Amino acid sequence: MADRGSTELTNPLGALTLDQLRRRTSMKWRRFPPDVLPLWVAEMDVPLAEPVVRALTEAVALGDTGYPSGTRYADALAEFAAGRWGWRIDPDHTAIVPDVMLGVVEMLRLVTGAGDAVVVNPPVYPPFYQFIVHSGRRVVEAPLGEDGRLDPATLAPAFRDATTGGRPAAYLLCSPHNPTGTVHTRDELSAVAELAGRYGVRVIADEIHAPLVLPGAEFVPYLTVPGGENGLALLSASKAWNLAGLKAALAVAGPAAAADLARLPEEVSHGPSHLGIIAHSAALTEGGGWLTGLLSGLDANRLLLAELLAERLPAVRYRPPEGTYLAWLDCRRLGLGDDPAATFLEWGRVALNPGPEFGTGGAGHVRLNLATSPENVAEAVHRMVAALD
Secondary structure, rough: OOOOOOOOOOOOOOOOOOHOOOHHHHHHHHHOOOOEEOOOOOOHOOOOOOHHHHHHHHHHHHHOOOOOOOOOOHHHHHHHHHHHHHHOOOOOHHEEOOOOHHHHHHHHHHHOOOOOOEEEOOOOOOOOHHHHHHHOOOOEEEOOOOOOOHHHHHHHHHHHHOHHHOOEEEHHHHOOOOOOOOOHHHHHHHHHHHHHHHEEEEEEOOOOOOOOHHHHHHHOOOOOOHHHHHHHEEEOOOOOOOOOOHHHHHHHEOHHHHHHOOOOOOHHHHHOOOHHHHHHHHHHHOHHHHHHHHHHHHHHHHHHHHHHHHHHHHOOOOOOOOOOOOEEEOOHHHHOOOOHHHHHHHHHHHOOOHHHHHHOOEEEEEEEOOOOOOHHHHHHHHHHHHHOO
């Protein structure tokens, strides 16, 4: 992978103290009182990668804070994707969009109409439901299997339902999957493409967590599998380099979907931030060393959480994630009802995401953000235990 000049390989998790983190004014640190340990929303407790800081500092010093122009972001993603995944992206088959979820809405408008169905795999990222409904489409659920993986036995009937009467339909694929951390295999994605082709369903892949795949798994871009040529994908550097506040993302079309993406209204490209594009491009081209250090820290944290739960909360079922920095915890054997997060917040003063918000299969679960220091992971488990006393 190209990584011009960056030598940052140190794990950035734990580089900041809690006192430093509490000076932040983002949602993660302002939603709850100061006595709550916030391990919920997908923000990381890390300093920015040095190449990103440098690029932003230079832009601000120049007053380069106008409107975005050119293919800088697409070129950076193409370089990163070729080096990391062997995926050759044609920048001419891309478009900048404000962020991944707003990009999803625009892709849905390209391939479906009002009232058409969109298939999702619960438990899944809650905004999938919100943005689908807000865009005037209806949700059709195809739950993951008991093993947390894609299940053709639920996808096929969902696709059949979605296309009843010959109506257009889409499938919003979360890859890697949030909240389970499942990284879909090439065989699984090929099976998805075959089913989608059989039923005439258009696949839109949210691949925002693609750079965050941990040792033992491999990210496969959906557009590279047989049958994926007419798919659309959304990617961004925001999750892997903690840049959510610097808005920018890219829509990428498979070869057979390029004409669809070409119909994207020109005004959509006005939404991304110029500084966001500068930051994301720097992350992709020069932030590989920083990302390597981060992945090492996340790998250690997922294993640490497994050890701590086995020792102190053995009733909680946990399958360490293959990707993302999110841990999906099955707390049903604790007897805390559908929303264990409420108990952990009230009595343990640790904020986790409530499982029911993720749709079918979420009741009795919580999502824990692993992108923090090992000390905070340990403190979170300590507080969860205290909430049960």
